[in-house]
Amino acid sequence: MTSQPSPPRAGLLYRLYQRRLRREIDPGRIPRHIAMIVDGNRRWAKQRLQERAAFGHRAGARKIPEFLGWCEEAGVGTVTLYLLSADNLGARDRTELEDLFGIIAELAGQLAENPRWRVKHVGSCDGLPEELATALANAERETADHVGLHVNLAVGYGGRSEITAAVREVIEEHREAGGTIETLADRLTPEMIGEHLWTRGQADPDLMIRTSGEQRLSDFMIWQSAHSEFYFVEALYPDLRKVDLLRALRDYSTRQRRLGG
Numbered sequence: 001m002t003s004q005p006s007p008p009r010a011g012l013l014y015r016l017y018q019r020r021l022r023r024e025i026d027p028g029r030i031p032r033h034i035a036m037i038v039d040g041n042r043r044w045a046k047q048r049l050q051e052r053a054a055f056g057h058r059a060g061a062r063k064i065p066e067f068l069g070w071c072e073e074a075g076v077g078t079v080t081l082y083l084l085s086a087d088n089l090g091a092r093d094r095t096e097l098e099d100l101f102g103i104i105a106e107l108a109g110q111l112a113e114n115p116r117w118r119v120k121h122v123g124s125c126d127g128l129p130e131e132l133a134t135a136l137a138n139a140e141r142e143t144a145d146h147v148g149l150h151v152n153l154a155v156g157y158g159g160r161s162e163i164t165a166a167v168r169e170v171i172e173e174h175r176e177a178g179g180t181i182e183t184l185a186d187r188l189t190p191e192m193i194g195e196h197l198w199t200r201g202q203a204d205p206d207l208m209i210r211t212s213g214e215q216r217l218s219d220f221m222i223w224q225s226a227h228s229e230f231y232f233v234e235a236l237y238p239d240l241r242k243v244d245l246l247r248a249l250r251d252y253s254t255r256q257r258r259l260g261g
Contacts, residue, residue, distance in 0.1 A: 014243070021246035025074075026253040031206035033078040034071060035221050035228070038064075040212030040236030047236075054099035059238035061107045068117065068151060070245050078150040078202060080122060082220045083107075086158035089127040101128070104155055105135035112139035116148025122198045123157035124165070152199065159222035166196035199224060207252050209245075211237040229255055 038060055045056030064081065071079050083104055089097070111119050121136035128136075136155060167188070174187050194200070204224040208217075213234045217225065231248040233240065 018243055018246060021243060021250055025246065025250045027075070029253040030075045030249065031229075031252055032076070033080070033203050033205040033207075034076050035080040035082070035205035035208045035225065036067070037082045037208070037210035037214075037218065037220055038237045039210055039214055041238060043212065044236040044238045052099065053093075053096045054103065056236075056238060057096075057100050057103050061103050063238050063240055064107060065110065065114075067240060067245070068111070068149060070242050072116075072149045074245070074249060076149070078152065078205075080152035080154055080199070080205060080221065082154045082157065082218075084123075084155045084157070085219060086124065086127070086156055086161055087219060089156065101132045104153070105132045108135045108139040108153060111151055111153075112142045114143075114146075114148075116146055117143060118146040118148065118150045119143045120150065120152050122152040122154045124161060125156060128156050150202070152202075154220070157198075157220070159217070159219045162198050163193065163223055165198075166193050169196040194223070197223060204228065207231060207248065209233060209248055211235055211240055227257070229257065 041056035041060040042053040043056070044059060045053050048055065050056070068079055084100060092100075108119060108121075111117055119139040119142075121140055125133040125136075132155070136153060139153075170187060170192055171184065174184050179187070199221075204226070205221060205228045208221070208225055208228045208230045209232075210216075210230075211233045213232065215230075215232050221228075229252055231251055233244050233248070235241070235244055
């Protein structure tokens with residue numbers, strides 16, 4: 001089915017609504033870091049009577065550069081995209097996974113072509129095919145000197161696995177430095193663990209967004225989101241609009257953040 005273009009009046013009203021939303025956002029309270037749970041691609045495909053989930057995953061991948069552009073325009077410094085969880089690697093249909101591996105690899109290469117964006121893989125390569133791991137590594141290497149929007153691709157990611165890996169690194173470094181079990185406890189501080197997470201050196205997300213109406217974290221950035229604000233969007237990810245992001249930013253800018261309270 002071919003979609004019909006919106007009437008000119010509808011397009012004008014939409015643009016006016018965008019302008020109003022922008023005016024209602026406090027420019028001094030833009031989140032530095034947005035973490036996005038990309039959800040709803042499979043349902044989007046089913047709604048269109050497509051048998052393969054890849055139809056929805058490709059639509060979601062096409063939306064990502066557009067979404068990142070909106071974030072960049074708004075003044076956001078870092079965006080983390082939850083694309084493939086460690087749990088998915090053992091739970092999804094193999095055909096869907098193979099399609100998804102290729103789609104993410106292609107997306108990483110596409111994002112690396114932007115002369116401003118810096119791409120980083122956040123997650124483990126365990127269970128990822130060599131082609132995807134290489135594509136992620138190449139994107140990270142090719143954009144290492146870029147100074148614009150920082151884009152984290154969470155692929156093969158699990159929050160509990162990340163914390164476990166961080167603690168193991170702290171313990172191993174302590175052992176190599178000649179530390180003992182008696183002195184280890186003094187090193188296991190939240191600050192030390194944070195320095196060994198996959199997002200080390202980055203600010204924690206100020207705003208967590210999830211599409212598709214679901215309201216759960218799904219093992220995503222469970223350490224980093226301790227003080228994050230949450231915003232849930234009903235739209236499936238391929239249907240996400242600029243006004244959805246602007247509404248999230250407006251909502252965030254009106255909240256009184258109470259860290260730890």
